[in-house]
Amino acid sequence: MISNLGLRLKSHFRTRKKYKSYEQQKAIWGFIYVLPWLIGFVSFFVIPLINSFYFSLSKVEMKEGEVRVIFQGLQNYIEAFTIHTSFNRTLVESVLNMAANVPLIIVFSLFVAVILNQEFRGRAFTRAVFFLPVILASGLIASLESSSLIEAVQAERVGSRFINILSSFELERMMLQMGVDEVIVQYLTGAVDRIYEIISQSGVQILIFLAGIQSISPQLYEVAVIEGSSGYETFWKITFPMVSPLILVNVIYTIIDYFASNAMTDLIRETAFNTFNFGLSSAMAWVYFMIISIILVVCTYFISKGVFYQE
Amino acid sequence: MAKEKKQFSLKKGKKWLWPVVRAVLLIGLSFIILYPVFKKISMAVRAKSDLYSPIVVWIPQNFSLENFRYAIEMMDYWRTLLNTTVLCLLTTSLTLISCALAGYGFARLRFKGSNLLFAGVIFTILVPPTTVFVPLYFNLREFTLMGLIPLITGKAVNLMDSYWPFVLTSITANSFKSGLFIFIFRQFFRGIPRELEEAAYVDGASITKTFTSIMIPNAVPAIVTVSLFSFVWQWNDSFYTTMYLTSAKVIATQLASLPYNLTIRLTQMLGGSAKADPFYLSMVQDTGILLAMLPLIVLYLFTQRYFVESIERTGIVG
Structure with missing residues (x-):
């Protein structure tokens, strides 16, 4: 039952x-x-x-392997801003560097993506070369590479460094004579000098743009050809609006990627593990995070206003 | 007639002008990218005497593998290589599984609050790792597994200097940049037609079955992309590696301490009084970097075609 x-x-x-x-x-x-x-x-x-x-917001002490946390209010933030010798400078420098590099990286990667999308001989090889920085120029290898003494001295000896300065000097002079504003001239010639830095940071962005360009439907281009549009017009009227949502994605990615490792993160890390001032380090990290958030929100707001969505 | 001919040649000129400009640009840029690699190879195979020789620019006069010998010895290369490979394979495979599951969950298996949780994923991408690393360090140093471990052994375990932090963070899809991997998987799974899984359901497949035998085989491009990224970033990562592992020999830690070790070694060889030649140090360090890059380059050579193709179909684009 x-x-x-x-x-x-x-x-x-x-x-x-x-x-x-x-x-x-x-x-x-x-x-x-x-x-x-x-x-x-x-x-x-x-x-x-x-x-x-x-x-x-606290004083963090490590004694005999035990962590003691004592609340002390805004003390760490005040220390970071007013007492710490290099915090303000490093922070401002990081932000300025980022602001200088992001537009260059975006323009460069879009340009390269458009070129790599075209048909030409050796395309597969060229693509492979351009994505190599994704593999090599990340993390430790890149940071050690920049500190390589031999590279710098070799360049000096061969004279290529000298020529390099000279050439962008020439360019600078010509542009100044043409009446271009000095800030813009400095910025552009600086970009030419930092070409390796820019290339090595734009691998993923090129990939994203390339993927975006490939997903544009070929009919649009067919119509453009039939209507007699030139390559230049096609780029501005079709390719650019269609990939504009990805400009937002790429700007955000570039900012995040840049902020994930630079002089500021090194400073935060050193404060924590070399001087064992964990409270101060956390305060720095939070200021840093807040600034990144503000930058991201501002960028997203302004770019998304100009982005074209198909829907 | 003549005018027509001129126009024709102008058109023709325009036709080949762009390919030439493009070729010059691409070759130039490719050279800039490849230059450091070539330079390192050239530095690595030359003998010490060529270092100051003014006639040697690219091709060394005296070939020598001494630099390699030193770098391999200093870095304990083979063991380091094995350790790093094991570590990277471990984290890559675990990250792959956990991120694919989460990505599919967020893409197709909607539940109440899943959008909110996905916002959490985006948030993890946005927050720099430096913001959380101090508490994370304390947490892993005295790991309690939410208070479970002290119940059994009586005290917390110190997970530092072991592979456990890597295993735990990657099995829970919270390792280095895994927010991005979840995002890639989600976008990819969203791109697979819904009819496919409905057909599988009609044929009586459970959700797990659908996932393992329909979705995963279709997600090969995303899997390749995520594996390669995950492997390479783990390989090159010095942030977490130097934090978690203090004594284990992996590429990141060995490479970072190479200059220091080398100075000590060379100073000893010179009798302790003289200082080692900084240029020579730099040369061996370059060789060390080359050795660290080499496995990645080999890996890339094998996967690059697949990788470049797959990224186009990954649908990061959305």
């Missing part, structure tokens, strides 16, 4: 389970699939983020 009841109950539940709709099932599985990430998100991101904010 009881077993019979159990069986009936069991079959009852089984049918109940079967009636769970596809959508419900999907929702449950969706949560299960996301769960590993969620656990990590909470334990390796949210909690550290909150702690980091708390640290920034």
